[in-house]
Amino acid sequence: MRSTIYGPVPSRRLGYSLGVDILPFKTCSMDCVYCQLGSGAKTTVRRKEYVPAAAVLAQIRAALAGSRRIDAVTFSGSGEPGLNSGIGKIIRGLKRTTDIPVVVLTNSSCLVSQKGRQEFLAADIVVPSLDAATPRIFQKINRPHASLKVDKIIDGLVRFRREFAGRIWLEIMLVKDVNDGPVHLKKLKEAAARIRPDKVQLNTVVRPPAERSARPLNRAQLEKIRVFFGENAEIIADFKAGGRQADAGHIRQAILAAVRRRPMTVRDMSLSLGRPVEEIRRYADDLVEQGRLDRLRHKKSDYYK
Numbered sequence: 001m002r003s004t005i006y007g008p009v010p011s012r013r014l015g016y017s018l019g020v021d022i023l024p025f026k027t028c029s030m031d032c033v034y035c036q037l038g039s040g041a042k043t044t045v046r047r048k049e050y051v052p053a054a055a056v057l058a059q060i061r062a063a064l065a066g067s068r069r070i071d072a073v074t075f076s077g078s079g080e081p082g083l084n085s086g087i088g089k090i091i092r093g094l095k096r097t098t099d100i101p102v103v104v105l106t107n108s109s110c111l112v113s114q115k116g117r118q119e120f121l122a123a124d125i126v127v128p129s130l131d132a133a134t135p136r137i138f139q140k141i142n143r144p145h146a147s148l149k150v151d152k153i154i155d156g157l158v159r160f161r162r163e164f165a166g167r168i169w170l171e172i173m174l175v176k177d178v179n180d181g182p183v184h185l186k187k188l189k190e191a192a193a194r195i196r197p198d199k200v201q202l203n204t205v206v207r208p209p210a211e212r213s214a215r216p217l218n219r220a221q222l223e224k225i226r227v228f229f230g231e232n233a234e235i236i237a238d239f240k241a242g243g244r245q246a247d248a249g250h251i252r253q254a255i256l257a258a259v260r261r262r263p264m265t266v267r268d269m270s271l272s273l274g275r276p277v278e279e280i281r282r283y284a285d286d287l288v289e290q291g292r293l294d295r296l297r298h299k300k301s302d303y304y305k
């Protein structure tokens with residue numbers, strides 16, 4: 001079975017976070033314009049045990065027993081983690097063996113059903129996204145599966161708040177000229193007031209997005225929106241890398257430097273650079289197309305050199 005863990009990755013919000021990715025590439029109920037995994041994949045709401053829970057648990061436990069510092073275990077990666085029907089089992093199993101906080105990043109679509117909400121109850125922190133408060137903007141920014149309705153998702157978040165004892169950090173990804181208009185922001189603020197998260201976290205498009213048209217807000221614009229959302233809102237966008245071009249350039253350079261020492265698989269690079277496997281694969285494949293890297297097949301694995 002492929003590895004489902006990566007990192008630990010340094011994260012401003014969570015310290016050193018061990019990433020857990022329990023889905024095949026881009027298995028998601030949405031196809032957001034800002035997605036770092038690219039666009040065009042067919043959306044799905046089908047829940048199944050894409051990767052067996054027992055195997056995931058064994059890999060996480062082995063990582064926790066190692067010598068690297070781990071401050072949090074975070075479910076995210078190749079799509080919507082709630083689509084793996086074993087996620088509740090994995091989180092509960094993990095909480096029986098460690099006090100390290102378990103964090104789930106979700107696009108909130110699974111919180112519509114009671115069963116979906118139950119899966120996340122044993123986590124310590126849930127970071128649900130909510131980028132839209134109207135059907136029109138929901139379509140425009142999240143391009144969801146046809147069965148998903150944004151008002152049902154907001155109702156699901158309100159219910160989840162009542163049922164969940166842990167912390168909720170509601171993340172709003174702001175895309176220039178898509179969901180940042182004053183009327184829409186007012187509706188989003190009203191939705192957030194109903195959901196009552198512990199924090200509202202404002203983000204923008206600082207990493208390479210699926211669509212070139214998905215543009216970031218600048219810091220001053222985000223700051224104005226933070227003040228509008230009130231006391232429990234904070235900006236989490238990481239402008240430090242100098243924007244998405246610098247970020248992408250940095251990762252490409254790091255890949256080239258890593259494979260100069262020896263041929264590596266995407267998984268090797270992901271572990272060494274502390275970035276998700278699929279993100280590294282996209283950059284490595286771009287570099288192959290540009291003729292800057294070679295890809296070789298060896299013993300059923302692809303090596304880059």
Ligand code: SF4
Pocket residue numbers: 028029030031032034035036037077078079080107
């Ligand atoms: S950003 Fe997240 S929710 Fe949106 S398509 Fe990508 S994986 Fe799915």
